[in-house]
Structures are given as structure tokens and as C-alpha cells.
Amino acid sequence: MNSIIQFASKLIRGQAAGTDAVHKFHGGVHPDGQKQQSTSAPIRKLAIPEKLILPLRQHVGYIPKIKVQVGERVLKGQMLAEAEGTLSAAIHAPTSGTVTAIGEEIIPHPSGLPDMCITLAPDGLDEWTALHPVDWRNTDKKTLVANLRSSGIVGLGGATFPTHIKVRADGRTGIHTLVINAAECEPYITCDDMLMRERADEIVKGMEIVKFLLGAENCIVGIEDNKPEATSAMTEACKALPGTSVKVVPTLYPSGDARRLIHLVLGMEIPHDKRSTDVGVQVFNVATVLAIYRYFAYGEPAVDRIVTITGSVNSPQNFEVLFGTPLQALIDAADGTKPGTTHFIMGGPMMGFDLPTIDVPITKAANCIIAATPDLFAPPPPAMPCIRCARCADACPVNLQPQELYWFSKSDNFEKARDYNLFDCIECGCCTYVCPSNIPLVQYYRYAKSEIIAADKAKEAADLARERNEFRLARIEREKMERAQKHAERAAAGKAESAKTADAVKSDGVKAEATKTEEAQAAPAKPATETPVAATNADDAKKAAIAAAIERAKALKAASQSGESQKKPATADTADNSTPAQAAPSQATEQAEAGQTKVDQASAEQAKKDKQALIAAAIERAKAQKLAAAQAGIAPKNVENTSPFVKAEISEIDAIREKARQAVKAQDSDPEA
């Protein structure tokens, strides 16, 4: 017993004291590396192929805007498509040539669906466009980041998150540590390994730039201990950059997952609902860092990457491949496939996917292509029932309970699946890897996630429709009340003034008030005691309406002080043609119309004064509305011709949509290397 306690305390002390200690994460698996095949030969540059197919969607985010036309000659490095929106990346011509087509082609995506691509016929000259290296040390960070936006560089570890977003120097978060992801934990893939062996100096120069951009003091390179050559090359190169260290982490899949790597090298656990940047850490892949260096030092945008071609090919190795190169060219360069090759996998065997066809181009995400045979990747035997052995739970690097998630996903009990943190699953495949019953667990989680997301979207749409309907019903009800009230008032007034002639001052045609017919009724015997009815909908719209009403009332009061007639404005929205209330004209509107036809009996001078006051009030109101709209965050779009109620509705819906957009964005864009 004593020895156990001693052993335990030694363990704890060892972790706390040693600065070089690696903080292991829960679970993980040890798949056979299969890396030696593709590391025997140095990186080779692949010749320019006959055509290049450049999908617009090679990154996470919005597709870029095409800047070229079919038939146009482009130079190497020329921007073909420009980043559009914040989360987007540009596409550049990987070599000089002619744009031969812009249209749909099959892209390397699990869906196998075609997507928009620019096809380029290289002219073989490989002529660069004018390049603009940047003296980054003496340039404003904002400018650098803006430059990076047009570099086309995305996370080359496979996540393809636009890089410029990760270095945004807005001073919002203080990044203290830059972690370089060189773990490369997936079997077969060796592109980062080879890159570090051969270009460690350039990588470190890139690290210097990223460190500068982020304002990070420390930089840690995390490398798995199955890459001794890369480790020594990086250790040597890192001597040139103070505050940098190389940390060797044990070979344990998925150590290359950003959150796992941060835990390994720093002992920090990133909260599940936060990003690493929230706690001052940013992760970059080695290849990305190198691309950044080349962009600033030579002005070269992202036009190529290192790709591992391995598996059932005759010469497995790494190539420097231009984006858009057809897969066939890469296979030919690797001396073709061995007999028995059935298909190709993009990525590693743990998280990769089957390429739908051989006719796909190499994209920014393509770190590895594996020629697959049934021998290498045997089709799984039929799944047996789960025996609850919990090996999956032991292997889960997130410490989830995969057997429970499987149970809930299988029975479509999605709420429970969510409760058991389904969305923390990183789909690393460790659970499937260790399952004795051969259950394709990850597929169940992918299914459950997509179902939940789809249901959430449907619910959001339904909520929106329901809210709109509620608005509509409330408005109909309110208008009915208003009409009834007006009718009653009018009847009372009519009785009291049967002898007198009613004055009706009508004003219309005010520029900013085109939306509304303002009815000003003269009620000399009865001073206006009521404030105008305000919109009761969205807060901002309500505020706007109230402010406008007060302004209006003030103006009217001022105007009426000189004259004997007091004006009582009423907000009857007659412009909203979509409401059923309008379709069925009521007594009140009929009366209003009748009022319009009445001869204005007030003196011309008085009428003019009234009109001026009303114009002033209308202008005030428009201003107030505009202000409220600005506060609500909606641009004054094409809503001028609608009533305040519709405006309120629109602003409310916009707010909801914006919220939903934010939520979706937050989920989609996890900027991890």
C-alpha cells in the first residue's frame, strides 16, 4: 500500500515539477504508423500537368468571387478568385496559362458532388506575376493581416481554415503562446515530417512571422516521437529563434488534434465552449507557417503544397504539387498503382474519406492520398451488438461515453445524445478502432449530428414563421381595437358637435412619411388628451415609435398654441397592403376617407401653419426611426414603404436570424489547425 502511494505521489510530482513533462490526455490509440514507406525519398517537385482544376471551395467558409473570364491568360500567382466576406480565401493561378472553363467539376469531397471550379490550361512557361515581398518587421500588423487575406493561405493540416482570420491583430485577445502542430499523428501521412526534415529553417522563419503577428512570447513545436529526423532538424533550426522550444510528445493518436496537442505541450485544457485563443494559445500547422513565410519573404501566394502519395503505389513518397493537379498525374509520378488497388483515400486512414473518382484535383486540404486495396483496408466484418465493454470509452480522447452515444444515436434519441455531449466528439475514430463488435460508431455520430443540426434549422424556421404569425395576429387585433375606439370617439364627438362643423385638416405627401397617411382631425370641443398609440412590438421599433410620437405631439402642440384647433394624430397604418385588415376596409377607414373629402374650412393661414408643424414632426419621427434602426443593427433597407409595425417585425426577424447565423458560424468555424 505504501509503495502504491509513493508511486502515485512520484507520478504527480514528476508531472508538476518537470517543465518538459508531457501532459497526457485520456484515451487515444496506437495504430500502426506506416510512415516509413513514404519517407525514404526526398520531396520531389511534380511537373506541371496538362490541366489544372481549381475548385472555388478549398477552404472552410464562403466561396471566393471569380475575377477572371474564360479565355483569359493568367500568370502564376495571379488571383483568380478573391476572398469574399470575412471567412473566405482567395484562389491563385498555380502556373501561367489560359482559363479554359469555369464550371462544375467533381471535387474531392465525401459527397462526390460537383462544384464550381476554374479550369486552367498551363502554357508551360510558369511565368510569375509581379510579386511583392513584404518587409513585415516594418509594416503595420493590420496591413500584414490584410495582405494575408489575399494570400490564399489556409490551414494546411487538413482543416483549411483561412489563415488571415487566425492572425487577426485586432488586439481582442492576447495570445501568449504559439503552438506549432507537427504531431502528424495519422498513419501513412508524412508530408509535415518531410517538410521539417528538409525545410526546417524556412519553417522557423515562418514561426517568427506568425509569432510577431500574434504578439506571442512563446512558441512550442509539438512533434510525435516517431519522427526523430524532423525533431533534430527542428531543434537545430529553432536555435535561431529565441523563446522557441521543440517538445517531443508520445506517438499516440490523435495527438495532432489541436486541443489534444495544447494539452500535451502546455497542460492546458481548453474549455469545450471556448477557442484556444480565448486562453491565449493559437495553433498553426508547420506547412501553413512555411506558406506564410514564402508569402511575406517572396510574395508567393498559396499555389502548391506537399502531398504524400502512399499505400498501394509503386513509389510511395512526397511531392510538391500545384493545386488543381489531377490525381492521375500524382499517381503516375508515384509510378502507378500496384495491382489490386480499388480506390483512393484522401487524408489518413483514421479520418480520411474515399475519393468519389480518380478525376479529382489536388486541393489545399489534400495532405495525403492513399491507394487502397482490400488487403490494406479490409472491409469491416458485419457489426455485432454492443456488449458494453467500454473499450471505446477508454479510447476516447475527449472522455466521452461512446457506447451511450451509440445507443442514443441508434435509437434516434438525439436530445439524450446532445446531453451526453455528442457535439464534443471530434470524430477521430478511436472508438471504432477499438470496437470488438465492429460497430461503425463514428458513422452513427455523424448521422446524429447532421440530424440534430437539420432539426435545429427546421425548428428555427418554424419559430420564425410562428413569431411572424403571432405578430400578424397581434396587429390585426390591435387594429381592430383602434378602429373600434376611433369609431366610438367619432360617434361621441359627432353627437357633441352636431351643430358645429367638423374641421378636418389633412396632411399628406410628406417626403419621409410617404409610408403613412397622417390623419389630423380637428376636434375643437375636445382637447387631445391621449398620446398616440405606439407600436407594441419589438423594443427598438417601439422606442422609435414612442420617440416619434412624442416629437410629433410636441410639434403639434407648438403649432396649435397659435391657433384654436388642436390636432390629434392617430397612427393608422394604411400602407400595409398585406394585412387582411386592409383587405376588408372597416368603418373607420371609410370615415377617414369621407373626412378627406370634406372641405377644409379652416383659414388658409392656419392650414399652412399646421402643415409646417406636421412636416417638422414627420422629419423628427423619421430621424428617430432611423436612429432606432441603427441601434437595432439593421441597415435602413428597402423598408421605407412599410408601416412601423412591419418594420418592427422585420427588425425582430433580422435579429433572430443574425443570432442564428452567429450560432452556426461559431459551430462551423473552429479555427484549429
Add this chain to the structure above:
Amino acid sequence: MNRSPYITNAPTVSIIMLKVLLALIPGIFAYVWIYGGGILVTLSLATLTALVSEAALLKLRQRPIRPYLSDLSAVVTAWLLALALPPLAPWWLVVVGTLFAIVIAKQLYGGLGYNPFNPAMVGYAALLISFPIIMTKWPAPLLLAQTKLGFMDQLQFIFSNSLPANVKIDAVTSATPLDYLKTQLMLKHEVHGITQAPIFGHWGAKGGELVTAAYLLGGLYLLQQRIISWHLPTAFLGALAAMSLAFYTLDPAHFANPLFHLMSGASMLCAFFIITDPISGPTTPRGKLYFAAGVGILTYLIRVYGGYPDGVAFAVLLMNMCVPLIDAHTQPRVFGHIKN
């Protein structure tokens, strides 16, 4: 379609079950040595019944027969039940118990992976309640018996319930130490005196403790092979030891020492082979500790205060009922879910 991962490295269910069977071999050897070859007949009979009834039920349920028979889970259930029964149990008892375990406790609940209760223990409990006299009549270990039955005699006894002409039933059977201790304590004897009886060995039952030790050996093999996790045997044996130690310390005259409890009855079989059934047990590490400790505590209480000499079967079944609750309340902290 995204169907990664493409590679797996896991022992199949069949391999896991095979290793469990392998781990039982030392125990079976010891059993044969102590009680004679009759247990082999019981084991065969149970295995045959299990396979036939499983196949029949799979056919009735229109499930594929071959993959489910070859997973060996029915054989494991049969062996565990057979080893829990008295060594010279009549053939029909073995058949009825196995049928109950496979048909009622396993297949009617949905087969492999869906049974909430340990099938072997359900079968055992059903027999214990239905046939209490036969179930508690154990043959004396060979080295103690006045008359030693040969293999053929045992075979004859199992199938026709008849003994050789000159042998009386009392000559070949005796109470188990747990049973004997219980009855003697009721007769106001003290533990120290009771354990002087010849049926007691160094720690537990004379002879029986060897079988128990062999189970422990098999259990250590399963631990080494990572077929079972350390949580279950540790918590079970720990709880059983803690309970017996507490009572023993308070009143050594009326409560047996912890070692006796650990080495008697089905303690080791339970610790390494019965509560380690993953299907009817909890899945979380903490849940496993609670579950096994619960079985340990209940086993002790039933042994000391209950109506049966050993309490393993009922303790396991009672704790099986708590598994969903235990699992729900022992979910481990997910990475990144930091409590403040």
C-alpha cells in the same frame, strides 16, 4: 460517403469470450482434482444445452445463427453456471438452469448485448429458489469423503441419481463451510470452534480454497490481457474484505475473518468472471467501483444475515438492477468541461 476509420485493431467478441473460457481452465483443473471428473460432464451438458437453445431461439427470432453462436457468449454463460452448481448436480438441473439462463435471461431480452441481468446468475437464482435442497447439497471434496466416487460412479449419479450399492448419500456429501458456519453459529457455537471442523482449510474450504485460488489465477490472466478492468475485482474484493474485517474486528467470536470470506464460496469466481460481465454491468470507471462494491457488501450481508449460505447470485442481480442509475450518475467529466 465518409466511412473512416478504415483500420481497426480490436479483439473480436469471440476472442474476448475465448479468453474468458481460457481463464476458467485452471479453475476447472483444480475442480476436477478436488471434486472429481463429474464437473466435466456438467460443463459439457451445460454447453450443449446452451448452444442448442441459443440456436433454436435465434432461429425463432429470425436472427443469423452462425455469427451469434460463434461469439461464444452462450458457452461462457453455460460454464459459469455449471461451475456455480454443486458438482454432482443431476443432469436435469443443469439443463433447466442453462435453459433458463439462455432462453429467459438472454434471448427473450434481445440476445447478446441486451440482457439487463447476468444470465448465469439468473439461471442460478432460479434453481436456488426452485430446488433449494439439491442446490445446497455439495459433495465432499475427494480427500475428505469417506467413500471416493470414481468418474463412472459420478456419471451414474448425475444421470440416474443412483450410487453404488454400498454407498450412502451422506458418505459423499457434506455442507459447505459457509453453510456449516451459518448453521453452527445459529446453534450458538463460536467461530473459532466451528472452523476446527475438518471441512475448513487454511483460509476457506478444505480443497475448495484451491479452486478459488485457481480462479484468482485465471482472473489475473484476464487483467493482464485487459479483458476486464481492475475496478470491478478490486472494488468487489475490497468491499467484501472491508465488511468482513469490520464485523470480525468488532466480534471475532461470531464473524469469520476477511480471508475466509475472500476464499470461500463463489467470491473469486464472482470477482473476476461474474461481475465482469460487461453487458449487465456498468460502463463508467466510477460506476464499476460502485457496482462492484455494492455486490461485495450485499454478498457479505446475505452470507451473514440472509437465508442462503452464499449471496453472490442475489447480490449480482440486485446490483444489475441499479446499473442504469449508476451509469447515469457516474458520467466522467468530458474533456474541456471544466467545473469552477
